Amino acid sequence: MDYLCLLLIRSSHEKNQGTKVYIMRAVDLRSDTVTLPSDEMREAMARAELGDDVFGEDPTVNRLERIAAERVGKEAALLVVSGTMGNLASILTHCRRGEEAILGDQSHTFIYEGGGIAALGGIHPHTIPNQPDGTVRLEDIEAAIRPDNVHFPRTKLICLENTHNRCYGAPLKPQYMAAVAELARRHGLSVHLDGARLFNAAVALGVDVRELTRHVDSLTFCLSKGLAAPVGSVICGSKAFIAEVRRTRKVLGGGMRQAGVLAAAGIVALEKMVDRLQEDHANAMRLAEGIARVDGLSINLANVYTDIVYFDVVGATVSADRLIGQLNDRGIRMLSVGPKRIRAVTHYGVTADDVDHTLRALKEAM
Numbered sequence: 001m002d003y004l005c006l007l008l009i010r011s012s013h014e015k016n017q018g019t020k021v022y023i024m025r026a027v028d029l030r031s032d033t034v035t036l037p038s039d040e041m042r043e044a045m046a047r048a049e050l051g052d053d054v055f056g057e058d059p060t061v062n063r064l065e066r067i068a069a070e071r072v073g074k075e076a077a078l079l080v081v082s083g084t085m086g087n088l089a090s091i092l093t094h095c096r097r098g099e100e101a102i103l104g105d106q107s108h109t110f111i112y113e114g115g116g117i118a119a120l121g122g123i124h125p126h127t128i129p130n131q132p133d134g135t136v137r138l139e140d141i142e143a144a145i146r147p148d149n150v151h152f153p154r155t156k157l158i159c160l161e162n163t164h165n166r167c168y169g170a171p172l173k174p175q176y177m178a179a180v181a182e183l184a185r186r187h188g189l190s191v192h193l194d195g196a197r198l199f200n201a202a203v204a205l206g207v208d209v210r211e212l213t214r215h216v217d218s219l220t221f222c223l224s225k226g227l228a229a230p231v232g233s234v235i236c237g238s239k240a241f242i243a244e245v246r247r248t249r250k251v252l253g254g255g256m257r258q259a260g261v262l263a264a265a266g267i268v269a270l271e272k273m274v275d276r277l278q279e280d281h282a283n284a285m286r287l288a289e290g291i292a293r294v295d296g297l298s299i300n301l302a303n304v305y306t307d308i309v310y311f312d313v314v315g316a317t318v319s320a321d322r323l324i325g326q327l328n329d330r331g332i333r334m335l336s337v338g339p340k341r342i343r344a345v346t347h348y349g350v351t352a353d354d355v356d357h358t359l360r361a362l363k364e365a366m
């Protein structure tokens with residue numbers, strides 16, 4: 001629970017009664033990126049042993065990279081500043097200029113990463129439709145792979161996203177990951193996974209995270225979303241791939257020096273914050289079930305999988321922006337993602353009580 005502000009109000013007829021103080025409770029559901037580091041993280045950051053990571057001499061970064069690689073079952077790992085940089089550096093390492101990456105038309109990399117792979121890498125994004133459960137159809141991938149012909153860009157890479165942000169936070173299952181990887185091998189392609197919320201997927205499916213990573217060539221996961229670290233994502237892959245991507249990261253200006261202050265929080269994130277994601281998922285379902293009972297709002301509970309809740313306002317007169325404005329006035333923040341569509345994300349720091357408070361505010365606002 002958090003408190004947004006103190007409203008200090010003194011009006012003339014209240015002169016003799018002193019100052020009235022109103023406390024407004026703040027619940028920020030815009031994203032799990034808004035999480036603040038735990039006390040344990042802050043302490044670990046303050047105590048972290050440091051060195052120059054561009055020389056490979058920061059012991060805390062090295063430790064985080066070892067722990068991360070081990071955790072996802074890959075040979076090596078590399079700390080980067082963000083999920084966007086993780087995907088960009090990975091895809092730039094897989095593909096050369098003029099080569100093609102196949103990716104879902106709702107993928108974060110296609111929609112929200114500034115077109116970086118094209119802008120900085122000359123990589124041609126070939127989009128195919130995402131299904132509502134975050135998958136792309138195997139037959140659509142197969143049809144998108146270019147034959148060897150001088151007219152076409154060369155297909156090099158297939159990108160997947162797990163959980164899938166725009167597709168309701170849906171987790172992709174191990175069997176699906178395996179099927180895509182098998183198709184990729186058959187065509188001599190690599191697979192990159194945007195696993196910004198990979199641990200949410202593993203927790204929701206009740207599987208070891210390695211079941212979701214063993215089939216892909218590279219992956220990124222974020223420390224700074226549900227795992228609540230202040231900064232950082234990790235790229236994982238083979239030793240050879242990570243050695244290359246380390247060069248790409250440097251070219252992008254992403255070589256960091258005493259980055260152990262960040263890695264220290266990342267280690268706590270990996271060791272202490274994974275199991276509690278279940279709580280965020282339960283709170284997301286609690287929120288969704290409450291929303292289903294509010295007149296004028298519409299939600300499909302079958303589309304609530306992890307920490308992300310999408311719902312719609314119905315009726316001609318209400319818009320998502322208007323409802324969000326009314327919630328803001330009550331200290332509650334959500335994101336408008338379409339004229340009628342709203343996204344709310346539960347995370348560390350948001351309690352079941354905050355969810356109930358949010359539901360009361362939603363009812364009032366409607």
Ligand code: TLP
Nearest residue numbers: 031033082083084085108112165194196
């Ligand atoms: N997603 C953010 C926004 O950019 C939309 C959010 O609030 O959900 N992959 C996926 C699947 C993501 O959801 C995000 C962030 C990223 C990559 C990028 O991570 P950062 O923000 O660290 O660059």
